[in-house]
Amino acid sequence: MIETITAALNSAINFANGVLWGKVLIYVLVTAGVLFTVRLGFIQLRLFGHGVRLVRDGRENPADGLSSFQVFCTSMAARVGTGNMAGVAVAITVGGAGSIFWMWLIALLGMATAFVESTLAQVYKVRREDGQYIGGPAYYMEQGLGRRWMGILFSILLIIAFGFAFNSVQANTIADALNNSFGIDKNIIAVVIVALTAYVIMGGLKKVASVSEKIVPVMALLYLGLAVIVIVMNLSEVPAAFALIFNSAFGLDQAAGGMMGAVMAGVARGLFSNEAGMGSAANIAASATPNPNHPASQGFVQMIGVFVDTLVICTASAAIILVSGVLDASEGQKGIGLLQLALTNELGGWASYFLAAAILLFCFSSIIANYSYAESNILFLSKNKTVLLVFRLLVLAMVLVGSVASLSMVWNFADVSMGLMALVNIVAIVALSKVAYAVIEDYEVQLKAGKTPEFDAHKIESLKEQLACNTWLKSKKHKA
Secondary structure, eight states, rough: OOOHHHHHHHHHHHHHHHHHIIIIHHHHHHHHHHHHHTTTTHHHHHHHHHHEEEEEHHTTTOOBBOOOOOOOOHHHHSSSSGGGGGHHHHHHHHOTTTTTHHHHHHHHHHHHHHHHHHHHHHHHHHHESSSSOSSSSSHHHHHHHHOOHHHHHHHHHIIIHHHIHHHHHHHHHHHHHHHHHHHOOOOHHHHHHHHHHHHHHHHHHHHHHHHHHHHHHHHHHHHHHHHHHHHHGGGGGGHHHHHHHHHHHTTSOTTSSSHHHHHHHHHHHHHHHHHSSSSSSHHHHHTTTTSSHHHHHHHHHHHHHHHHIIIIHHHHHHHHHHHHGGGGGGGTTHHHHHHHHHHHHOOTHHHHHHHHHHHHHHHHHHHHHHHHHHHHHHHHOOHHHHHHHHHHHHHHHHHHHHHHSHHHHHHHHHHHHHHHHHHHHHHHHEEEEEEHEEEEEHHHHHHHTTTTOOOOGSTTTHHHHTHHHHSSSTTOBBBO
């Protein structure tokens, strides 16, 4: 009886995932990306250099809130994970090398979507009693749209996906990688992961951001360095790899699924990797005190995060696979196994140990960043400190269970939750897009005039009533 119920539940979850990710979300998120890109005049290209400068200059720690760079690193910690390695390999094996082109395209569109949702998160952020800022989609749904029920729905979906399910899966990936590479007992690994996670998350958002700021640049640079070594070793193969990507993208090379196979694989994996439009990274974006102190400046920072995730790190994974030639002799390898084969063939057996270490850093940083997203939404639902403590203990329990047991149904259910979460968020940011456009235009006008942009919410008529108790209206302060 239990097996029958479980099988039926699995079937229903898989069907929902197929509809959400295969038919609905791809078109919704791509349409939103095109809409925001056109309306903002291709801002991700026009002001790309400005965005890079804001990331570089965002290290100064403010008295209140987190620095822009800390927030950038925390969002990158959640974005960058096994999807940037295994996900890219799956896209190539399912849709061919052309899937990488469509992954690039969806990232370019997603940069505009990330800009809009992160700007809105900054506009509607509130100040906590401890002086830290908090916000995200749930907050702009309540303040901007006047629909708290919508914010509650979003919060619940995010907590299920990022707070519980994804963290158990990330812990399982760490345990598998260390067990397979070094033979360490999974029970020992579980205890260590739980202890490290507890140390970080019990310190709240400030501690999460501090740890992310240290881990993310190191792990990204090491992985990119490895990719550069492989590319230099196979420099003569680079032109052929690029030719394969473009030929396969438009169906000229039918080796793996043709053009539609490449489009679907690239778009799906790109959306899943960079999270643009899903509303997840917007939660931590609201916690920043941006430099310059204007909501749009954090939009620029998060826009660059999408670029680094997909057009830099995912491209590095694709380059390792394509220039190494393992696609022609992979013997059915998919996912992380294909990447591991490429690294081992090029650099020797030690590369598999490096990959295990990379997975450890990528997944642990994802656990703590996912927690930070969920904490913002727990505090939206309840300010009770006991509720927050219980939530932290439940997160640790899911990390413990995930370390020793593979929970495939949990992963599938999390995909459904994240898909629904993305739909709710897209509805909200499209509905609030006029506010975002006005705020971004205000930033650009000041920038073109040679000024350091500063935000005065009184200048934007539609915000006066919405922000009556928000931190951007300095005459009235709000305690969250």
